[in-house]
Amino acid sequence: PVLDLLDRPVPGGAGHGGPRAPSAALDLVPARQGAGVNDIVLKTEGLVKRFGGITATDHVSLNVTRGARHALIGPNGAGKTTLINLMTGVLDPTEGRITLEGQEITRLAPHQRVRRGLVRTFQINQLFNAMTPLETLAMVVSQHRGAGARWWQALGHDRAVAERCAQLLEQFHLTDVMHQRTEHLAYGKRRLLEIGIALACEPRVLLLDEPVAGVPAGEREELLHTVAALPQDVSVLLIEHDMDLVFDFARRITVLVNGAVLTEGTPDQIADDPQVKAVYLGHGEAASHV
Numbered sequence: 001p002v003l004d005l006l007d008r009p010v011p012g013g014a015g016h017g018g019p020r021a022p023s024a025a026l027d028l029v030p031a032r033q034g035a036g037v038n039d040i041v042l043k044t045e046g047l048v049k050r051f052g053g054i055t056a057t058d059h060v061s062l063n064v065t066r067g068a069r070h071a072l073i074g075p076n077g078a079g080k081t082t083l084i085n086l087m088t089g090v091l092d093p094t095e096g097r098i099t100l101e102g103q104e105i106t107r108l109a110p111h112q113r114v115r116r117g118l119v120r121t122f123q124i125n126q127l128f129n130a131m132t133p134l135e136t137l138a139m140v141v142s143q144h145r146g147a148g149a150r151w152w153q154a155l156g157h158d159r160a161v162a163e164r165c166a167q168l169l170e171q172f173h174l175t176d177v178m179h180q181r182t183e184h185l186a187y188g189k190r191r192l193l194e195i196g197i198a199l200a201c202e203p204r205v206l207l208l209d210e211p212v213a214g215v216p217a218g219e220r221e222e223l224l225h226t227v228a229a230l231p232q233d234v235s236v237l238l239i240e241h242d243m244d245l246v247f248d249f250a251r252r253i254t255v256l257v258n259g260a261v262l263t264e265g266t267p268d269q270i271a272d273d274p275q276v277k278a279v280y281l282g283h284g285e286a287a288s289h290v
Contacts, residue, residue: 039066041235042087042118042205047096049086049259056082057093058260064205068235071250073243075279079259080239084207088120089113101204117204121194121211129183133174133193136182137165140200164200172196173222188219192226205235212242224248247271255279 042064049057056079064070072080085091087098089110098106100118108116128136141164169175172192177185182193191211198206211227212220224245230236240246246253246267253270255262257279263270270276 040064041066041068041101042237043099044083044087045097045099047083047086047098048094049082049091050094056259057086058258059096060256060259060261062254062261064235064237065252066235067232068237069249069251070236071238071240071246071253072256073240073246073253074256074262078256080256081209082259083256084120084209084237084239088118088207114201114203117202118207119198119201119203119205120207120209121198122209127182127190127194127197129181131182132179133169133182133185133189133196134165134178136193137168137196137200138162140197141165141168144201168196168200171199172226186219188215188223191215191223195227195230199230199234203234205237206230207237207239209239210241211238212240212245 040063042062044060044062047057047060047062048055058079060083062072062083072083074080082091086093089105089108089112093106096106097104100113100116103116105113105116105118131139138161141161142158145158145161169178172195174189174192174196177189182190185193195208195211208227212223215223227238227245228249238246238249250267252264253267254264255270255273255276262275262279263273265273
């Protein structure tokens with residue numbers, strides 16, 4: 001059915017007419033043993049970012065291992081999103097080095113990092129409002145597979161593209177809304193679509209920047225379980241303020257304060273760390289976990 005739906009001219013192309021409630025534990029993947037050097041897929045070394053006299057990222061060294069479920073937490077203004085922007089090439093570091101699977105990517109453009117397998121989502125979703133989830137995913141899958149330049153062909157010309165779209169629509173619970181314009185989707189569905197787009201790029205490392213931010217309580221459960229069920233061969237670095245999600249999802253947590261790494265450890269170690277308790281004291285939901 002997806003193939004039939006996609007097997008039509010691209011709008012504007014040739015042949016087209018006219019110009020949370022609490023949830024159960026979400027750790028669905030088995031715990032990993034200690035990782036060696038060869039298991040590190042994303043690494044930052046002494047990463048610094050200064051804006052004038054302000055140091056937003058202060059000599060951050062971070063290792064994300066293969067198959068990781070790693071969370072990055074910290075109070076507002078800790079520098080979490082700035083660090084992600086450095087990792088993905090949105091910002092250039094003042095100092096330091098970034099490697100992906102042993103290859104330096106410090107000065108690569110964002111799209112070059114995506115091609116190498118480093119993909120992200122954003123705090124505020126970046127979607128095409130006039131397109132449907134089916135059209136959006138077909139466009140992304142086609143582009144990733146090198147068919148994006150063949151604009152004169154129908155999106156469903158390649159059966160493999162159509163089959164991949166069908167898989168993603170099912171995986172991210174979008175099949176029932178695949179024909180709706182994105183601007184009309186519930187916000188939780190828009191978040192699911194954004195993560196689906198990221199996975200369509202076949203990432204080795206996926207950076208999720210506050211995936212449940214702004215999602216109403218009634219839509220969070222589906223999103224949380226979908227995040228927890230992401231493929232095990234994809235390393236995930238989660239930036240999130242929702243401590244329920246962080247402690248259910250992560251096997252390792254890094255705490256960032258004032259642009260620098262305060263500490264890192266397992267969820268139990270972080271929950272018992274007196275430094276973390278002091279940082280989060282009085283910070284609402286976070287304080288209840290630490």
